Amino acid sequence: MTTHAPSPTSSTSSTGRAGSAGLDPAVRIGLYETMVLSRTYEEAILREYHADKGPGFDIGKGLVPGEMHLSAGQEPVAAGVCAHLTTDDAVTATHRPHHFAVAHGMDLHRMTAEIFGRETGLGRGRGGHMHLFDPATHFSCSGIIAEGYPPALGQAFAFSRRDTDQIAVAVTGEGAANQGAFHESLNLAARWTLPVVFVVEDNDWAISVPRDVATAIPSNADRAAAYGIPGERIEDNDVEAVYDAAQRAVARARAGDGPSLIEVHTLRMWGHFEGDAQGYRPELAEVPEHDPIPRYERLLRDAGVLDEDAVSRIRATASERVEDAIAFAKNSPLPDAATATSYVFA
Amino acid sequence: MTTHAPSPTSSTSSTGRAGSAGLDPAVRIGLYETMVLSRTYEEAILREYHADKGPGFDIGKGLVPGEMHLSAGQEPVAAGVCAHLTTDDAVTATHRPHHFAVAHGMDLHRMTAEIFGRETGLGRGRGGHMHLFDPATHFSCSGIIAEGYPPALGQAFAFSRRDTDQIAVAVTGEGAANQGAFHESLNLAARWTLPVVFVVEDNDWAISVPRDVATAIPSNADRAAAYGIPGERIEDNDVEAVYDAAQRAVARARAGDGPSLIEVHTLRMWGHFEGDAQGYRPELAEVPEHDPIPRYERLLRDAGVLDEDAVSRIRATASERVEDAIAFAKNSPLPDAATATSYVFA
Amino acid sequence: MTITDTPTASTPTNRRLTTSKAMVEAIAQEMDRDPSVVYLGEDVGAYGGIFSSTTGLLDRFGPTRIIDTPISETAFIGLGIGAAVEGMRPIVELMFADFMGVCLDQIYNHMAKIHFESGGNVAVPMVLTCAVGGGYSDGAQHSQCLWGTFAHLPGMKVVVPSNPADAKGLMTAAIRDDSPVVYMFHKGVMGLPWMAKNARSIGDVPDGEHVVPIGRAAVARAGTDVTIVTVSLSVHHALDVAEKLSGEGIDAEVIDLRSLVPLDREAILASVAKTGRLVVVDEDYLSFGMSGEVVATVVEHDPTVLKAPVQRVAVPDVPIPYAHVLEYAVLPRPERIEAAVRRVVAG
Amino acid sequence: MTITDTPTASTPTNRRLTTSKAMVEAIAQEMDRDPSVVYLGEDVGAYGGIFSSTTGLLDRFGPTRIIDTPISETAFIGLGIGAAVEGMRPIVELMFADFMGVCLDQIYNHMAKIHFESGGNVAVPMVLTCAVGGGYSDGAQHSQCLWGTFAHLPGMKVVVPSNPADAKGLMTAAIRDDSPVVYMFHKGVMGLPWMAKNARSIGDVPDGEHVVPIGRAAVARAGTDVTIVTVSLSVHHALDVAEKLSGEGIDAEVIDLRSLVPLDREAILASVAKTGRLVVVDEDYLSFGMSGEVVATVVEHDPTVLKAPVQRVAVPDVPIPYAHVLEYAVLPRPERIEAAVRRVVAG
């Protein structure tokens, strides 16, 4: 078991907050570090993804072929939630999994190797970026909307049967909250008091379909009432508010009191997948100014928690780790075509 | 178009109520008649079903083979809802469809012939009792839990495209309210403001599983809030309360204001299907005393709306109609085995 | 006179069991052996399984291991997957195979694919049980076999026992298998007191541990003139037909595939090499399914072994009708099997 | 350089269209003809369909007829069914066939069965469109063909166009058909600017009304030595292989089935009767699917026409791997087809 975010130290409050002065500096720096690492990671993937798709753009070409769903802008959700987890806890992510994988402490080498389709990858190159399975961090994901929720229940079920205080975090987008699996999972987890934290990332869009076109009510957090569990919506992509809400939800789950639902209003900074020109998106021009990372950086600088030096150090460390992972992936062997039919059965 | 329940006449209130004195007598008699007809029908089906299953009980034997899900005890739901419909409105029922079919004015001859698997049946004997499709009354049903809801949306969609005031009523049991299709349908109908009335029959049981074992909250009506639509729960299997709630919901749908959800706490008087010994059911002995029909009959007698004569007449008429339909079915030809592969494609 | 089956009060001394009791025995033995085995599904607790797949288990193992679920197949099958990923060995019941449509994503895109997508790093040792088959007028949504659909989609083993001993042995093997196994039991072979059944739905069942290896067909009847390849209830019809025709000097071999995935292609080839004549009997839909696969197995090996056109007896691509006369016209009943055998022998 | 396709501003004067534009043209023409036609699905409006199945239609027909849905496939496919029952002619898009698992019940137990269960009294004239196929590293949940699964389940027609003209003609036929039709378009034949494509994904398309009858195969290339039966993208691979081998004196006939349901068995039989050698190429999974069905069609008619063991080239019962080298190893790429043709010709 690895604790992958600094845990609140001598905080005077049980919420990780140092009194009214805000969160513990160590926690804040941890959140910032996680977000920077995730963004740095995705910028590198973006670079590698587009490096050799030409001439023109051929989605099947290059070192990283296939669909690529990046999570830039959504880092506050993963950072805020995973700060309360250890690698003994399970996380089930979506088609857009990198920020949660990074925040949950997945080995970057093996993750990147998977994204590059290498034999050293988490799935020996069989899975790809939507299918990251890591027993070491109980991490998994699924490319089918909302269908990552049900297996998370089973992990929670196994944990509670073994009387551990491990929990499962299950993530979807707001578009997924209109899928049947969402409903079934919340009811079953609530009824069986399973240690699950359900997270909905509301980035306003499901590919090109705006949330309000798809969803009958403004906040999915209100859907928690349909299952008798707490529901909370975090506005404004606020990483510390996510941290707080997740702390309550995680504590509740660990205590055996059952699931909670957290919806975070977040931001998809880039296209749904790479290559998406987003012609359908009227607010596109304003997106960059809402980037949550510079904003949080400013806040921490203003609060005296971070200075130029620390920021540079954090960025440099992130960059080094990421480039190291990319290099590992690139230097790893491709799978052998002769093994293409292996691993169907255990 | 046929109006199949006496509509409120010179009622002083828009709810069909004659002031504080209760519903119009004509409406009340109509509700009673519908319930009696439905019960009479099912008693006859029960008789025919069991007539020739022996020696022993072989579910595949007899004039009416296969699973048989009877709705005795749930008549208040169908009577109260369908009183507001005409045969131009659509009704989508479940595996337990008879009370809704009867209350919605389905032709008893063709319905019964279908249940007896005859060529004169609604589905020429192809469907059976869980698959009653009647274009004349826009009636359909499905044996798959909650999967009757989505097609009802489409009927409502077609109606609203044609600018009629037709509506669709979609029925499930309380067990079905934990199925994904329930959630997806309510969200879509709400978001698109479709003229649908969703009805949940809470008979406390999903086969042998008690509602509280399956459902995280006490009332599915509370789930309406997850879609921003009105939700109402009717306690005590009260046909007049159903009538009132349905009147509001139907009016809302007809006015183009969108769907509503009504849950009725009702009673499954008999087994889940015939042959079910209900060993799992602790309250079994008390079931008969909760029969809603004698109770309503008493109420109407006490109110002076019905007397012995009227009751006898209503029962006799029901009996006659039902036996006539049974005779029609029995005298109808069986399908020709040579046509077994017909009707796959239109 | 009730659909609810009654638990056997004591250990039977007579080792002739119904298929359902043999299946339950295997589950109970494995639950005794391995505390990580649980059984989840609708009406598997107090009811004991609509088709008696869990009769008596609630009393024996209690509600923490024999667990009634809401009617939320996607959620609870997915729950089984997650529990298996974490090392449990859940058995999850989908009441009827016909209901796969509400939960197939968990089954085929998750249960069946996670092991592969993880490059072998994650195992999903779960069993998915379901009832299949018609013959009792349960209509188009409650009478399907659908094993062809499950077998077509890679990553799950598919077993289809036809008799009590195999029901026990394949259940034991399925629970112990590290891969997901779909265990499809035909209602007509369970030996239910309330349904017409073939006499062979009660039979000798080995005591104690009994494992039937997954992927191995059985020669249900040896013969020399014609091979009938089939599974599940149709095995019994085929045996009945074979007995009848043996009186006329037609000696049919009946192959009970028992597993569709992996498919015992060697058993098929060996038998057809001997007889030169092939009838495939399949209660699933005719086209794009098991019958075609069995035929292709032979002719991609060697078409010259066939002395006559192959015969397929299956549901002729039509939903299962309700009316008895129509249903029996589309099912692979003994009459249709017999006619096919006669044709292939004459041809 | 974008996945979002741009609508064609004006009517093309050059009648060479991509498959996607031909498909859209058919939809637009039918929408002009029949006000009851609507198109529903995810990202079919402003986006124009992830694989350009609806490019430009929103501008032309507005949001009341080109309708973006929530990610609620069960609800909106069911909605299509109900609308069809009431006399509309909805086209409903399931973005990828791979997502069938979340909504198969509506598709196979409702859309496909209502007509039958109603004894022919209720029709469900709807079209279900979906993208299929791999080859661009989209992984195990976004690369499947699955037409074998749809074709196995009775009550829905299944069409699988391989080229622009057929895409138009089959779409027109599908919309006008009174039965439900599943229309499966391979991403690799759509002629998308952002994906590798065969040269034949742009081709001549008849102007105005163009109907290709459902259930009729096409001889994509006439030949005498060997029959290659296939569909969709594999037709092009087969044609490429046939061209190549013709230089060596191997004259292959390529049959493009175009429809799987109904299956044009006569076309298969006629070709194999002529060539005596059969290769089936199928981008769907090998077992219990299309390839077996095609083979069985031949040998239940007459096994003696086969001069050599049949060859099946399909995905070998493995989920589609992500890594390019693995994916290409399991797909029916030209190299595998060529090898199979050589084997069957030598055999």
Ligand SMILES: Cc1ncc(C[n+]2csc(CCOP(=O)(O)OP(=O)(O)O)c2C)c(N)n1
């Ligand atoms: C069942 C299913 N339907 C459709 C899709 C295609 N799809 C992939 S991502 C996506 C949008 C998801 O939106 P949301 O849940 O909000 O997540 P986001 O992409 O915004 O992170 C869709 C429709 C899918 N993968 N699975």
Ligand SMILES: Cc1ncc(C[n+]2csc(CCOP(=O)(O)OP(=O)(O)O)c2C)c(N)n1
């Ligand atoms: C998807 C699906 N799962 C399971 C079943 C089996 N089944 C038939 S009726 C039933 C119980 C339904 O309970 P409820 O919705 O409360 O309706 P009721 O029978 O009480 O009227 C079940 C589980 C089914 N038909 N469909």
Ligand SMILES: [Mg+2]
């Ligand atoms: Mg979103």
Ligand SMILES: [Mg+2]
């Ligand atoms: Mg109920």
